[in-house]
Each structure stands twice: as structure tokens, then as C-alpha cells.
Amino acid sequence: xxxxxxxxxxxxxxxxxxxxxxxxxxxxxxxxxxxxxxxxxxxxxxxxxxxxxxxxxxxxxxxxxxxxxxxxxxxxxxxxxxxxxxxxxxxxxxxxxxxxxxxxxxxxxxxxxxx
Amino acid sequence: xxxxxxxxxxxxxxxxxxxxxxxxxxxxxxxxxxxxxxxxxxxxxxxxxxxxxxxxxxxxxxxxxxxxxxxxxxxxxxxxxxxxxxxxxxxxxxxxxxxxxxxxxxxxxxxxx
Numbered sequence: 001x002x003x004x005x006x007x008x009x010x011x012x013x014x015x016x017x018x019x020x021x022x023x024x025x026x027x028x029x030x031x032x033x034x035x036x037x038x039x040x041x042x043x044x045x046x047x048x049x050x051x052x053x054x055x056x057x058x059x060x061x062x063x064x065x066x067x068x069x070x071x072x073x074x075x076x077x078x079x080x081x082x083x084x085x086x087x088x089x090x091x092x093x094x095x096x097x098x099x100x101x102x103x104x105x106x107x108x109x110x111x112x113x114x115x
Numbered sequence: 116x117x118x119x120x121x122x123x124x125x126x127x128x129x130x131x132x133x134x135x136x137x138x139x140x141x142x143x144x145x146x147x148x149x150x151x152x153x154x155x156x157x158x159x160x161x162x163x164x165x166x167x168x169x170x171x172x173x174x175x176x177x178x179x180x181x182x183x184x185x186x187x188x189x190x191x192x193x194x195x196x197x198x199x200x201x202x203x204x205x206x207x208x209x210x211x212x213x214x215x216x217x218x219x220x221x222x223x224x225x226x227x228x
Binding site (some may be wrong): 004006033040041042043044045047048062091093095098099100101102103104105106107108109 | 119123146147151156157158159161162164166204206208209214215216218219220221
């Protein structure tokens with residue numbers, strides 16, 4: 001089966017600019033996650049979708065980050081305006097139902113550099 | 116809140132050495148436990164998992180046992196290879212509430228030939 005697809009792989013922007021990332025989960029997976037992974041740290045959950053509804057966005061900096069999954073399939077994460085501390089790898093993951101014992105499948109991520 | 120603490124890295128071993136990467140957790144209830152591996156330039160891949168106490172997860176020669184009494188999930192491999200060089204993440208997923216992975220900080224493993 002095809003894995004989680006993310007694009008772009010790399011993005012370089014200046015601070016205060018905007019950027020968007022795209023994710024297409026594994027077919028049939030109801031739950032989609034966006035994680036932020038800062039260099040040298042483990043991934044941190046930003047937002048979780050169940051179909052097209054938000055389950056958890058408690059760690060999403062809502063003043064600058066937004067995400068949507070309008071049709072319950074692919075998703076977009078946006079940052080506007082970007083800050084230097086947003087430099088990180090943004091990982092998308094999906095799982096079949098979101099049950100705690102189910103593994104999450106990760107894409108290769110988008111590496112974002114803020115100048 | 117839930118948290119995961121991993122052994123500090125980096126860890127450097129010779130090929131065919133025995134590997135242990137320690138992982139302990141703090142959680143309410145009975146979380147599911149996972150080890151993920153991240154190769155350079157790639158996303159995380161599930162290595163193994165255990166969903167209840169005393170379960171042993173295993174894959175590609177790696178093993179980890181869910182120890183509730185010590186709140187641990189240490190990763191072991193009897194004989195490592197150069198291709199095992201990667202960053203390893205221990206993670207838990209809470210039983211209640213929104214299911215999300217809480218990761219440790221990762222342990223970078225380098226295997227020398």
C-alpha cells in the first residue's frame with residue numbers, strides 16, 4: 001500500500017513570510033496527525049483530525065498556525081507569519097481509527113528553514 | 116501528564132555488540148508503548164509495540180518488554196549491524212482521551228564496522 005505522502009520535502013523562507021505543507025494519508029485511514037520535530041527532539045503533536053473534525057489542537061499555536069482537512073482525506077498545515085523558532089521538520093502521520101493501540105504511519109516530513 | 120524518558124545519546128557500538136536503549140514512562144492507566152526508528156532524511160517507522168503489561172514486542176531482531184512494575188520498555192538487540200544506525204524513539208499512547216503519541220527525546224545510535 002502507498003504510504004503517507006507529504007510535500008514539499010524542503011522549504012526555505014524568510015521570517016514573517018507564510019508557508020503551507022500538504023499531506024495525503026494512507027487510503028482508508030480516518031485519523032490524521034501533524035507533528036513538529038525540532039532538531040534533536042522527539043516529535044510533538046500539533047493537531048489531530050478524526051475524519052474532517054479536530055480532536056486535539058491543544059498544542060497548536062493558533063495565532064500563527066492553522067490546519068484543515070476539509071474532505072476528511074488530505075490535509076494542509078499553514079504557518080503565517082513564520083518565526084525563526086518554527087524551523088523544524090513537520091511530520092504528517094495517519095492511523096486507521098485513532099485507537100491507542102494502533103500504530104501511526106509517518107510520512108518523510110517537510111524540513112522548514114526560516115532565515 | 117504523560118511523559119517518556121529515554122537514555123541519553125549518542126550511543127556508539129561495534130558491529131555484533133549487544134544493544135540496550137533504556138526507556139521509562141509516566142502515565143495514568145495502561146498506555147500502549149512503541150519504539151519508532153528514524154533513518155537519516157526519513158520519517159519515523161514503527162519498529163515494535165506492546166499494548167499490555169508483560170507483552171513483548173519484537174521485529175528485525177529487536178525486542179522490548181512492557182514492564183508495568185518498573186514502568187519501563189527497554190529496547191534490546193543481541194547483535195547489531197551497521198544498518199541499524201539511526202535515531203530510536205520510545206513513545207506511549209494514552210488509553211483515555213484523544214489518542215496521541217508522546218515521544219521521548221530520541222537516542223542516536225551509530226554502529227561501526
